[in-house]
Amino acid sequence: MRVFAAxxxxxxxxxxxxxxxxxxxAGIEDLPLMPGLTAQxxxxxxxxxxxxxxxxxxxxxxxxxxxxxxxxxTLPQLGWRGDGDGRFAREGERLVLEFPASxxxxxxxxxxxxx
Numbered sequence: 131m132r133v134f135a136a137x138x139x140x141x142x143x144x145x146x147x148x149x150x151x152x153x154x155x156a157g158i159e160d161l162p163l164m165p166g167l168t169a170q171x172x173x174x175x176x177x178x179x180x181x182x183x184x185x186x187x188x189x190x191x192x193x194x195x196x197x198x199x200x201x202x203x204t205l206p207q208l209g210w211r212g213d214g215d216g217r218f219a220r221e222g223e224r225l226v227l228e229f230p231a232s233x234x235x236x237x238x239x240x241x242x243x244x245x
Contacts, residue, residue, distance in 0.1 A: 153169070156169045156172065157186050157242075158184050158186065158240065160208060161208075161242075162204060164192065167188040167189065167190035167197070168189055169187070169188050170187040170188055174186075181222060181244030182223075182242065182244075184241070184242040185241055187237060189235045193236060194229045194236055197227070197229075201216075201218070201227060219245060222244060222245050225240065225241070226240075227239070228241065
């Protein structure tokens, strides 16, 4: 029982830095959620023969330009290459950020699809 408790403590300690660094976009475990954005609802996740398909949304006070700048700066460090205004590609996947009209806070939708 002591070994089990020690393992749980170790796992909690290892997970703490990940939580401190921030959250990830729902359904896309390796896509950081920009600080200041809050996930909106559940992500739609589908596994297709060609790859995963994910649709998720987040909202916050940041401007569209600030959100695009954050992801343009952050995603290349994770292997993504920018393909233009809110579009990224990596290893057979395409990520698109869209900004539908919304009242008040900025809404961003994340679409991940196979290329």
